[in-house]
Amino acid sequence: MKIQKISHKTLAETAAGKLAASLLDGGLAQGSQLPPERELMNQLGISRATLREALKSLEENQLIESRPHVGWFARKIDETNITQAKELAGGDSGSQSRLAMNEPLTGPRRIPVAPEKPIHIPNLQKDRLGTFEFISWWEREKVQQAKVLVIGAGALGNEVIKNLALMGVGNIFIIDFDKIEAANLSRSVLFRESDNNRSKAEVVAARAKSINPEIHVQYLNADVTTGLGLGIIRRMDAIIGCLDNREARLAVNRFCYWMNKPWVDGAIQELLGLMRVFKPGEGACYECTLTEQALRDLSLRYSCQLLARQNVLLGKVPTTPTIASIIGGMQSQEALKLIHNMIVEPGKVVHFNGLTNVMHTTAYVPREDCESHWAYGEITELPARAERTSLQDLLRIARSDLGQQAVIELDQELVTSLECQSC
Ligand SMILES: [Zn+2]
Ligand SMILES: [Zn+2]
Incomplete structure (x- = not known):
């Protein structure tokens, strides 16, 4: 005793x-x-x-x-x-x-073994995904057919894309507008010194394919706020945001809400990180988490002085490869759970503090007046492509289908001319 x-x-x-x-x-x-x-x-x-x-x-x-x-x-x-x-x-x-000021931590939830999962003995010599067969809930078909969009190919994006490729996620789409520079090499497992000045999206796509030649990988060199069509979001099972600024997060949040898709956000700084899942209609969305001040700052972003300042700071958030792999790992796991329709906790944030090794979860409060809360109704696909269809063509199609009163509403404004009053 x-x-x-x-x-x-x-x-x-x-x-x-x-x-x-x-x-x-x-x-x-x-x-x-x-x-x-x-x-x-x-x-x-x-x-x-x-x-x-x-x-x-x-x-x-x-x-x-x-x-x-x-x-x-x-x-x-x-x-x-x-x-x-x-x-x-x-x-x-x-x-x-824990004092009662925060909600209590929840322990690990045991996932019941799927009784319908057939017993299958994998050939570990030939089957790269073989060991996953031993995971009670893992479903090969779901993972191989999954479509996951990774937005941002920086420190977090590198980790996430590496994980998705290793796990055999069948279709990975990557978008990033940036080019590789030497300072990226300290936190980006998929970049090499010889990649200097190459497109991040292109390089990570190639490396993902070399990690796992059985998967499909596509990439886009573009800014997510302006260069990503909603049709891509619409075809995804999960979207993973590996971003470093609010504006891009807000854009991704709205796109996902409009298309009714779940997205997984991650953020890192020094040894601190956070990870959160947003699902339209379930708990708070990203915009719900922003303060009035933050929303005002966002609308200020377009002034010339602020843009110049931000360009200096852009991509200069100090991070370590260790926190990127912790948070990127968590994001990849949440995506794997979404692919399997497993329980996730949308509208909550998991904070990880690498200084104290403490992790805690907090729920955000959904905002009634949040501007992101809107979704498209039924969508009709046209046999037309964006690259070959002008706005005029589209209006003609709309008018012939819906009548001469039909108008086209755009989600973003089109700039027809530009003039600066202050500089
Ligand atoms: Zn919201
Ligand atoms: Zn100006």
Whole structure:
């Protein structure tokens, strides 16, 4: 028999430990204000005197700071205070210590073995996907017939495309407008030094094909906001966004909503990352997550000064190949689940903090007035191609089918002339 020693911690130490653990696992966001004393006393079940003692100890350990007349704020966890935080948290880290301010973490969900899945002994000498047969829910046909669009072939895109090719996803489509430069080589497994100045989309497409010659890979050298037809989105089973800016995410979000397709977003910076799945009509969409300020900034993006500044910063978000493979791996897995019609959690975000190795999930609140929430009705396909059909032709077809009053509404404005007033 093994008997655990009784802990001699005081109540205040225990309370400080719980708060430190909460700070480590993100239940208490860094930089955010702590709940009012009354609420903390209730949540922790302690008196005001004990709470003050606990807060004092957190302050002495550089974990929180007091702002006069405002209250207590959680400090950033970094190398200067993480040891103290972990020491205080002691055995109190993990889901048990979470305060009620966030929703609880959910544990892994066991997927039931599909009873209809026939027993098949793969030939591991000849069948590259053979070991996947041993996964209870894996369905070869679904994966081989799947169509997945990867938007962006940077650090995340490289990881995602590598994973999709390895998993044997049958049809991969890639879009990116960028060219390869030397600095990409530190975080992009599919690029080589000799690829300098080549198109990212073209190179990753070729490398995916060489990883797995059994799959189909197509690519497009274009900007997703202007160069991607909705017909491509419409034919996909899942879309994976490997983007580095809000404008592109917003465009992808709207395209996917209009075509009623799920998309998986990922974002990385230094050792931090997040991953989220959006499904039209199920929970919040990407636009729902944007603040009014962010939406205003987006409409400002088109001013010349801002564009110039952004070009300087473009692609300069500091990231590591390690966080790219963690988040890219999660995105690829979500896509695999979508292909299998498995349960995903749309409208929620998974945050991963590589400094503390803490992961937590939060649900976004859907917005009633969100402008992305709109979908096309029934779509009629025409035997016409965009490259050979002018707007005039299209209008002629529409009028002959629908009557002379028919008009064509465009999702994006067409520029017929351009003039700058300020520079
Ligand atoms: Zn929305
Ligand atoms: Zn200008």
